[in-house]
Amino acid sequence: MKVPQKVFLVDDHPLFREGLRSRLSRDARFQIVGEAHTAEEANRRILETKPDIITLDISLPGKDGLEFAQELRFLNKEIKILVITFLKKVDTIQLVFQAGANGYLCKESAAEWLIIALEDVANNQHFLDRTLPPEFVRRLMSGLKPPEKEPPIDQAYNALPKRAKEIFFLVADGKSTAEIMEALSISDKTVRNYKTAIFDKLHIKSAVDANRYAIKIGLIDS
Numbered sequence: 598m599k600v601p602q603k604v605f606l607v608d609d610h611p612l613f614r615e616g617l618r619s620r621l622s623r624d625a626r627f628q629i630v631g632e633a634h635t636a637e638e639a640n641r642r643i644l645e646t647k648p649d650i651i652t653l654d655i656s657l658p659g660k661d662g663l664e665f666a667q668e669l670r671f672l673n674k675e676i677k678i679l680v681i682t683f684l685k686k687v688d689t690i691q692l693v694f695q696a697g698a699n700g701y702l703c704k705e706s707a708a709e710w711l712i713i714a715l716e717d718v719a720n721n722q723h724f725l726d727r728t729l730p731p732e733f734v735r736r737l738m739s740g741l742k743p744p745e746k747e748p749p750i751d752q753a754y755n756a757l758p759k760r761a762k763e764i765f766f767l768v769a770d771g772k773s774t775a776e777i778m779e780a781l782s783i784s785d786k787t788v789r790n791y792k793t794a795i796f797d798k799l800h801i802k803s804a805v806d807a808n809r810y811a812i813k814i815g816l817i818d819s
Contacts (some may be wrong), residue, residue, distance in 0.1 A: 604658025605648035636665035700724030769811035
């Protein structure tokens with residue numbers, strides 16, 4: 598990593614963010630460009646700071662970290678997400694990776710693992726906390742195996758984040774960008790970013806295609 602990786606911290610505990618900031622400030626490979634205590638605040642600031650890596654807690658006020666991770670990955674394929682949390686259940690960690698995170702680190706781990714985890718995700722590798730017992734890891738990985746059969750036609754829609762589904766429905770229902778902005782209290786740029794990502798994921802090119810797709814999967818009546 599020749600150029601410092603820009604890191605954004607998302608955690609609702611100020612003392613924990615301070616600890617991360619203190620540790621990373623001593624390492625020239627990383628540069629903290631911002632921090633937030635909620636997903637909503639982070640979403641606004643990430644657009645401004647354009648970080649390379651986001652450290653993200655799962656338990657946040659309002660929108661939780663898993664939903665936020667899914668939205669981040671949906672809108673930005675390049676951004677790296679390292680989830681740092683106290684939660685250690687197998688199904689929770691499976692959800693972390695299914696949401697699009699690049700790494701999972703337990704808050705109980707030693708501080709040196711933070712740098713190792715950030716290095717791994719920065720280098721396009723997945724990181725799984727090394728302190729997890731082997732049996733735990735085997736159970737975890739067994740739940741991450743890809744499906745063997747071809748997914749049903751509405752699988753792409755089902756994989757969309759919650760906010761993307763809301764926007765897709767409004768687009769398919771013939772609503773304009775201005776109407777979607779008003780209905781969901783979001784900006785023009787947010788609507789357009791989501792529409793671009795939705796069209797790409799569903800392999801459609803227009804609102805007319807969205808309407809046909811929604812009818813095909815039974816989301817709206819013909």
